Amino acid sequence: GAVVSQHPSWVICKSGTSVKIECRSLDFQATTMFWYRQFPKQSLMLMATSNEGSKATYEQGVEKDKFLINHASLTLSTLTVTSAHPEDSSFYICSARRTEGVYNEQFFGPGTRLTVL
Amino acid sequence: SQQGEEDPQALSIQEGENATMNCSYKTSINNLQWYRQNSGRGLVHLILIRSNEREKHSGRLRVTLDTSKKSSSLLITASRAADTASYFCATRQGNKLVFGAGTILRVKS
Numbered sequence: 001g002a003v004v005s006q007h008p009s010w011v012i013c014k015s016g017t018s019v020k021i022e023c024r025s026l027d028f029q030a031t032t033m034f035w036y037r038q039f040p041k042q043s044l045m046l047m048a049t050s051n052e053g054s055k056a057t058y059e060q061g062v063e064k065d066k067f068l069i070n071h072a073s074l075t076l077s078t079l080t081v082t083s084a085h086p087e088d089s090s091f092y093i094c095s096a097r098r099t100e101g102v103y104n105e106q107f108f109g110p111g112t113r114l115t116v117l
Numbered sequence: 118s119q120q121g122e123e124d125p126q127a128l129s130i131q132e133g134e135n136a137t138m139n140c141s142y143k144t145s146i147n148n149l150q151w152y153r154q155n156s157g158r159g160l161v162h163l164i165l166i167r168s169n170e171r172e173k174h175s176g177r178l179r180v181t182l183d184t185s186k187k188s189s190s191l192l193i194t195a196s197r198a199a200d201t202a203s204y205f206c207a208t209r210q211g212n213k214l215v216f217g218a219g220t221i222l223r224v225k226s
Contacts, residue, residue: 032212043205044160044216093159095214106214108152110159 002028004096006109013084014117020080021112023094029074030096034106035067038091050077084116123206123217131225136193138220140206141186147209149182149189152216154203163191163204198226 003026013019023033031052036044048058048069056069066088068080077096081088093111123140130136142149151163166173166182166189173180179192193200201224206217 034213041221043219046213046215049212091157107162108160111157113157 002026002096002098002105002107004094004107004109006092006094006112008112009110010113010115012115012117015085016083018080018082019084019114020078021092021094021114023077023079023096023109025075025096025098025107028096028098030077031074031099032097033071033077034095034097035069035077035079036093036095038093038111040091044093047079081114084114086116089114089116123204123220125220126218127221127223129223129225130196132196132198134196134224136196136200136222136224138191138204138222139188140190140217141188142206142208142217143187144208144210146184149180150207150214151178151180151189151191152205152207154205154219156202160205193222196222196224198224200224 005024007022011019033050035047037047038044046059047062048056050056050069050071052071052074058064066082071077091111091113094109095106097106146168148165148167150165152160153163154160164175164178164180166180168184177194182189189206203219203221205219207214
């Protein structure tokens with residue numbers, strides 16, 4: 001199956017700093033990537049849809065200036081949490097959509113645990 | 118709301134028993150998928166059932182789909198301790214994959 005990686009797998013930062021999370025599709029090209037946030041014992045909530053070469057589409061209630069998304073290539077999307085605060089502590093999961101095939105399969109990264117002190 | 122509903126929210130069973138989780142969704146679908154997530158890890162795709170299918174099997178997994186009721190169920194037979202995880206259904210809404218609230222399954226050995 002297709003592999004999606006995320007880096008880092010976990011990060012601890014001080015309040016007010018910015019953190020960048022990378023999402024890579026390792027063996028396929030993904031024109032579309034998705035960023036989800038998951039709080040403990042809750043489901044995945046879609047934050048934004050990242051399209052290669054264009055601006056990301058953010059879900060209602062997600063601040064685009066706080067969660068900067070860049071999808072500069074067909075295999076890489078980055079999420080930058082700017083001026084992070086403790087309430088941004090969460091598990092961030094990216095997903096890459098492979099457009100070949102019938103069902104436009106979507107593959108998930110292993111997630112990044114962000115802890116803001 | 119992005120999410121459909123799943124029940125139960127949490128399920129605790131003994132090893133060897135069967136576990137059934139239900140999912141309801143709100144919109145018309147082409148297919149419905151089930152995923153597993155071990156604690157603090159990423160998602161593992163389990164099975165996809167198309168809207169014209171009523172039942173599908175994969176190993177110890179059995180998925181049903183009732184499009185008239187907009188609901189699906191996931192049955193895990195002969196559960197094992199390693200099945201302990203959260204289970205989510207997901208449906209596609211346009212370009213987005215939207216997840217249900219999930220069921221936390223604990224299999225006690």
